[in-house]
Amino acid sequence: MTRWFVFVSLLLANLTMGCASDTELQALHADTSALQRQSSTRHRTVDARVQQLSERVAQFEQAQTAARRDLARINAALDEFRVQLQRLRGDAQEAQMQVQRGTRGGGEEVSAARLVNFETRLDDLEKQLRALPR
Numbered sequence: 001m002t003r004w005f006v007f008v009s010l011l012l013a014n015l016t017m018g019c020a021s022d023t024e025l026q027a028l029h030a031d032t033s034a035l036q037r038q039s040s041t042r043h044r045t046v047d048a049r050v051q052q053l054s055e056r057v058a059q060f061e062q063a064q065t066a067a068r069r070d071l072a073r074i075n076a077a078l079d080e081f082r083v084q085l086q087r088l089r090g091d092a093q094e095a096q097m098q099v100q101r102g103t104r105g106g107g108e109e110v111s112a113a114r115l116v117n118f119e120t121r122l123d124d125l126e127k128q129l130r131a132l133p134r
Helices: 002-017 022-101 107-131
Strands: none
Touching: 022 107
8 A cells, every 4th residue: 555655645746747857766766665664663563453452352362261161160059059948948848747736646747847857058158159259
């Protein structure tokens, strides 16, 4: 692009002025050389910046992948806690129904103890669920 610009500027300079002196041609050549150096420097700067941005995007993508993996682990643990919680609720309800029916022969003491055990386990599990990040 800059070569085309240089060529056109030289052509226009020659057409508008007729014949240019050596001094004018040298000045024009110096200007075009300076423009080429500036353009080259800017291209290198842009290339370096593009490289930096590409590296940052790659880092972001890695961080995003790690975050997704962590989220999947948390969701799996949460699902497991939910399953355990449902089982405990079912066991607690079963024990409660046995207590309400009043099984004979000391069964009430055993069922009551099971119910207390289930409720304790259920409370512990609920505390663990609340401690998980949301």
